[in-house]
Amino acid sequence: MSGGEHLQDQVLLDQILTCHRNEPGGLLPVLRDLQDGLGFVPEESYSAIAEALNISVAEVHGVVSFYHDFRTEPAGACVIQVCQAESCQACGSRELTAHAERRLGVALGETRADGAVTLEPVYCLGNCACSPAIAIDQQSHALVDKARFDALTTQWAQESDT
Ligand code: FES
Structure with missing residues (x-):
């Protein structure tokens, strides 16, 4: 991933976290929005998500793993x-x-x-x-x-x- 893409991804993640930060049960909407935006949920995003929602990184990881719909790598064409x-x-x-x-x-x-x-x-x-x-x-x-x-x-x- 280029530096430009990384910056765009970070901006998108910040926007999504701002949107759902105070929402009860905000983790799933965050993950869904991130996957809709990027096509996957990068593992590098877990710590920022956990911090914003005041939950553990393990919890983020657990939810991503539990739901088969979430990808942690970009999909093929x-x-x-x-x-x-x-x-x-x-x-x-x-x-x-x-x-x-x-x-x-x-x-x-x-x-x-x-x-x-x-x-x-x-x-x-x-x-x-x-x-x-x-x-x-x-x-x-x-x-x-x-x-x-x-x-x-x-x-x-x-x-x-x-
Ligand atoms: S079990 Fe329902 S479509 Fe496969």
Whole structure:
């Protein structure tokens, strides 16, 4: 990150903290606003957040870790989520996830080295009746088997995939 970006990020963080500093339960709104603004919640922000809200850094860390929606690293250009919740698991989402990892060349929960794609777990997309479900850049797709996954993700497939 360049110095300019860091300064912009600091200004944004200060604005967000000013907005929510005196709000009961302000931690989640701070984290949401920060992720909306930056695309992730940098670990370097934890101490400033903790100080502003008069809580511990461990508490900030705990909440970021608990909620799967928060990222601590920038996402790739495309975010592909594979549902890991109960209904989708019963319909093969684990196999689909393993297929997605091979096909995209990235492990679940990580961003590929070229920054093209992030593969994330998600815990119910509200499409349980049509499991397994995935989302690509927040657009849901239901009844996704391996072939449908391949059709939906052709542009991010790694050439080494078989
Ligand atoms: S469990 Fe996967 S969409 Fe609900």
